Amino acid sequence: xxxxxxxxxxxxxxxxxxxxxxxxxxxxxxxxxxxxxxxxxxxxxxxxxxxxxxxxxxxxxxxxxxxxxxxxxxxxxxxxxxxxxxxxxxxxxxxxxxxxxxxxxxxxxxxxxxxxxxxxxxxxxxxxxxxxxxxxxxxxxxxxxxxxxxxxxxxxxxxxxxxxxxxxxxxxxxxxxxxxxxxxxxxxxxxxxxxxxxxxxxxxxxxxxxxxxxxxxxxxxxxxxxxxxxxxxxxxxxxxxxxxxxxxxxxxxxxxxxxxxxxxxxxxxxxxxxxxxxxxxxxxxxxxxxxxxxxxxxxxxxx
Ligand SMILES: Nc1ncnc2c1ncn2[C@@H]1O[C@H](COP(=O)(O)OP(=O)(O)O)[C@@H](O)[C@H]1O
Ligand SMILES: [Mg+2]
Numbered sequence: 001x002x003x004x005x006x007x008x009x010x011x012x013x014x015x016x017x018x019x020x021x022x023x024x025x026x027x028x029x030x031x032x033x034x035x036x037x038x039x040x041x042x043x044x045x046x047x048x049x050x051x052x053x054x055x056x057x058x059x060x061x062x063x064x065x066x067x068x069x070x071x072x073x074x075x076x077x078x079x080x081x082x083x084x085x086x087x088x089x090x091x092x093x094x095x096x097x098x099x100x101x102x103x104x105x106x107x108x109x110x111x112x113x114x115x116x117x118x119x120x121x122x123x124x125x126x127x128x129x130x131x132x133x134x135x136x137x138x139x140x141x142x143x144x145x146x147x148x149x150x151x152x153x154x155x156x157x158x159x160x161x162x163x164x165x166x167x168x169x170x171x172x173x174x175x176x177x178x179x180x181x182x183x184x185x186x187x188x189x190x191x192x193x194x195x196x197x198x199x200x201x202x203x204x205x206x207x208x209x210x211x212x213x214x215x216x217x218x219x220x221x222x223x224x225x226x227x228x229x230x231x232x233x234x235x236x237x238x239x240x241x242x243x244x245x246x247x248x249x250x251x252x253x254x255x256x257x258x259x260x261x262x263x264x265x266x267x268x269x270x271x272x273x274x275x276x277x278x279x280x281x282x283x284x285x286x287x288x289x290x291x292x293x294x295x296x297x298x299x300x301x302x303x
Pocket of ligand 1: 015
């Protein structure tokens, strides 16, 4: 299967008044076409920076970002994005907000075809009947649903989601996860999801990448072993299987390592509650997993 998103030795620093701030350090990552990759990591480690580099909004100091094998040098129409803040235009109806990319990205659709495309997507995410409302007439969860429709209405090859569900309450967020599965079952895109919610990452992704603290590199890669949307629709109960609980424990431990706490190595027992001894900081280098050593990073797959 071909690689949709490829990061090769990406290194980046921001220039600040007090000197360079290294944010990404030799980060390499390959996301196959159609895959759903979640990225988690400490706050401020460089996750949003990563999305901006993939979207072509910035160029890395060193290394390269490739989409479909081509080096990214500027924003592309084949990318869709959604953020924590849906930023819908209040003077446009929900339908017209969703239509926006089709007005910007060159396409051969007639006006009727565009409208049908947008209406179909809105129906798929449960917003049928809200097409003519203004954004302020919708709840936060509904606005985020509309924002997802807008991100994919032009059928992008790559969908970048930067904490899109982060501001929603827990139940709304879980509803949106199910919607995300429905969208994925119907549309063909490769997804990179930034999240700070480990359950979200395990529920939605095929693979979870843990970034180290700043300057970030790929510290750990976890293949998600719960059944994917191709076999059957995931349900929230899947988060409580032994395999999921084990994966969550594994990720939680890796986050602690990324934060400079915890010990790299074996997963804690699945019923482990608290963090590892905070007075026993582990050498970070020992936990780093170069992406080419992914197989070695995989935890034992429970039967
Ligand atoms: N334009 C910028 N100029 C200078 N520093 C920045 C800029 N954008 C982000 N940063 C800093 O870079 C680091 C990484 O930022 P970001 O990628 O937004 O982190 P994350 O999304 O993981 O929380 C943070 O310390 C942030 O303050
Ligand atoms: Mg961010």
